[in-house]
Amino acid sequence: MTIDWDNLGFEYIKTPFRYISKWKDGQWDEGKLTEDSTLQIHESSAALHYGQQCFEGLKAYRCKDGSINLFRVDENSKRMNRSAKRLMMAEVPEAKFIQAVEAVVKANEAFVPPYGSGGTLYIRPLLIGVGEGIGVKPAPEYLFTVFCMPVGAYFKGGLTPTNFIFSDYDRAAPQGTGAIKVGGNYAASFMPGEEAKEQHFSDCIYLDPKTHTKIEEVGSANFFGITKDDRFITPLSPSILPSITKYSLLYLAEHNLGMEAVEEDVYIDSLDQFKEAGACGTAAVISPIGGIQTYDDFHVFYSETEVGPVTQRLYDELTGIQFGDIPAPEGWIRNI
Numbered sequence: 001m002t003i004d005w006d007n008l009g010f011e012y013i014k015t016p017f018r019y020i021s022k023w024k025d026g027q028w029d030e031g032k033l034t035e036d037s038t039l040q041i042h043e044s045s046a047a048l049h050y051g052q053q054c055f056e057g058l059k060a061y062r063c064k065d066g067s068i069n070l071f072r073v074d075e076n077s078k079r080m081n082r083s084a085k086r087l088m089m090a091e092v093p094e095a096k097f098i099q100a101v102e103a104v105v106k107a108n109e110a111f112v113p114p115y116g117s118g119g120t121l122y123i124r125p126l127l128i129g130v131g132e133g134i135g136v137k138p139a140p141e142y143l144f145t146v147f148c149m150p151v152g153a154y155f156k157g158g159l160t161p162t163n164f165i166f167s168d169y170d171r172a173a174p175q176g177t178g179a180i181k182v183g184g185n186y187a188a189s190f191m192p193g194e195e196a197k198e199q200h201f202s203d204c205i206y207l208d209p210k211t212h213t214k215i216e217e218v219g220s221a222n223f224f225g226i227t228k229d230d231r232f233i234t235p236l237s238p239s240i241l242p243s244i245t246k247y248s249l250l251y252l253a254e255h256n257l258g259m260e261a262v263e264e265d266v267y268i269d270s271l272d273q274f275k276e277a278g279a280c281g282t283a284a285v286i287s288p289i290g291g292i293q294t295y296d297d298f299h300v301f302y303s304e305t306e307v308g309p310v311t312q313r314l315y316d317e318l319t320g321i322q323f324g325d326i327p328a329p330e331g332w333i334r335n336i
């Protein structure tokens with residue numbers, strides 16, 4: 001297969017190897033790499049009926065010297081175990097998670113896009129409840145798999161701003177599963193997302209489910225804004241996914257850019273405070289938001305066609321660290 005590294009989108013591409021391990025009778029088996037990209041599971045698996053499943057997303061980055069960086073993989077492991085705990089699934093020990101991710105990246109090394117192409121290797125760990133049982137209760141067995149594919153920009157345009165629209169739908173309930181990475185949250189976002197795309201927006205922005213007066217997040221990324229007095233603000237809410245990219249940007253805005261960086265409520269009637277805004281996440285990286293269709297007008301931030309200077313600097317710091325060009329804060333990078 002020949003891959004056009006410079007023009008990758010965010011689509012499934014089959015790579016040769018994936019990892020699989022099974023939890024049964026209270027323990028994980030050793031796990032192995034396999035070329036089989038299909039799963040055979042029991043028809044009554046809790047993952048299929050009751051959504052007892054969770055997943056993660058992280059990336060491997062090709063450095064200038066040809067080596068490969070993993071970014072904050074331990075945080076993905078911790079978040080997957082928070083999801084597992086909430087859904088009463090077997091947790092995956094951190095060492096096993098990291099070893100699986102490294103094994104899959106090494107086995108598919110030829111699919112890590114070249115340095116400078118803009119592409120990365122997207123890694124998708126998945127944990128599902130399987131085995132026989134139709135009662136509404138946790139599954140007796142679990143499968144943990146990790147597969148990967150080369151990807152480019154998630155939102156078409158990359159660093160070119162795109163537009164978003166407020167959703168009337170809620171993504172997650174106030175005390176529900178918004179803060180964990182479970183499939184049900186995403187299935188629920190298909191219809192609002194499609195409706196936004198039909199109106200030529202990149203995606204929708206969800207508001208807080210209780211009052212619909214505050215920004216929560218995008219269906220696949222967190223929101224951030226840069227205020228006119230140069231503060232980095234990102235919403236604080238128990239029903240959004242705690243984005244590893246968001247926490248990294250909070251740190252970089254404060255330590256590398258010297259800004260005040262805070263998580264706080266972002267009221268929809270306070271958008272004027274921002275001179276720039278963006279969506280951030282592993283897949284989204286930093287995607288500048290040109291404008292938002294609110295309930296009563298179309299609010300433009302910096303520009304609909306050009307990335308703002310602070311967003312650009314944050315992007316350069318983050319991706320510089322990920323690709324190994326800028327020294328990383330302690331523990332952020334595993335070079336393999």
Ligand code: PLP
Nearest residue numbers: 220221222241243244245281282
């Ligand atoms: N919010 C949602 C709903 C997501 O699916 C993601 C992607 O994982 C994010 C935010 C960003 O999280 P992270 O930066 O950890 O990838």
Ligand code: COI
Nearest residue numbers: 057058220281282283284
């Ligand atoms: C990620 O950024 O890793 C995500 O999971 C977002 C989306 C592709 C579901």
